Amino acid sequence: MAIPKREEILARATAMFFEDCSKHGAYSFVNPEEEELKENGYISAAQSELMRDRAHADSAEWKSYERATAEPEEPESGQLPFDVSQALDTGFFVSGTSQTGKTTLAKTLAKRLIDAGVVVYAIDPSRAWLHDTPINQVIEIVEMRGQAGPWYGSTVFDVSTLNVRDQIAFADTLCKSLIEHHLSGETRYNEFLIFEESQNYLPQGGLRLATRRSNPLENVFKLVTIGANFGLRFGIVTQFSALIDKSVVKIVQQKYCGSTFEPNDIKYLKGFLGKAWSEKLSALQRGQFVYQNRERTSLIQTGPYSQSVQTDKRETQYTWNYRARVVQQCDPLQVVA
Ligand SMILES: Nc1ncnc2c1ncn2[C@@H]1O[C@H](COP(=O)(O)OP(=O)(O)O)[C@@H](O)[C@H]1O
């Protein structure tokens, strides 16, 4: 708790002096001397009042944290806190150890974007997006050759059979192609690219390296830093938040932090969430996330994906089961039907 400064005490003591004067009908327009205030007990009264206010503010802050963490917010009507238009400006970030419900949450967010008319892509190395998914088109990338495309509408890019180096090459090629289509005016709608295992594509220091020639992630970083200007935004999903490029995470306003025990990650996330919340991270259950959006921090409970979710105003129930699997042997430059 910060100790009140001398000037603050003096100002408060003077105010108390005038309050007393007016209470007794004795109006004074002359500022009292410090000595006089001290002798009449105003200084010590002001000091203890200020101290009490501080302690109260501290405990109010703590109480609001305790209240917020006592019970996770179970969003009514299945609506997780998610600001779509803000996501289109600044993306989203989902972190947590393996099996904490990150992909399930990212699918829910993807669904909300799709409902808002956004075309969503997911680069999926683990085939988690092929079932219970809001995206019903899958393109399996079997080989990295040439250039990606074309495809129509929201798509999962299944990169599970590629090695990590080729997954990175694919992501960069895809970003290049998306950027070109937006810059040329060919694509006029909003597009959103979700990176699973983001630490592979957006590693710490990558942005700095992106200024060098022949950087394998040049286009990924280009999309992330300037894509918002022409309708391209990104979602980060990662088990290792501390390994993601720090300046990239700073772009993102909406963060969902799931359970983690990793000291480096907790320390890093503490910078955004504050001490009390970061200490909560290791106690979270599967499906629980600390949601942060600017000033607002709250504990939220996500649902399992198969649960039917009511949308905002309509009564429609979505069962987001995967419907049609379109596997294209995307030999990326060659146009695939
Ligand atoms: N909110 C939730 N409630 C219940 N089960 C969940 C929830 N979120 C995820 N699961 C289940 O937990 C498992 C792991 O979820 P997943 O989203 O794949 O985690 P991650 O991507 O973090 O590894 C899956 O079987 C999924 O169905």
Ligand SMILES: [Mg+2]
């Ligand atoms: Mg996952």
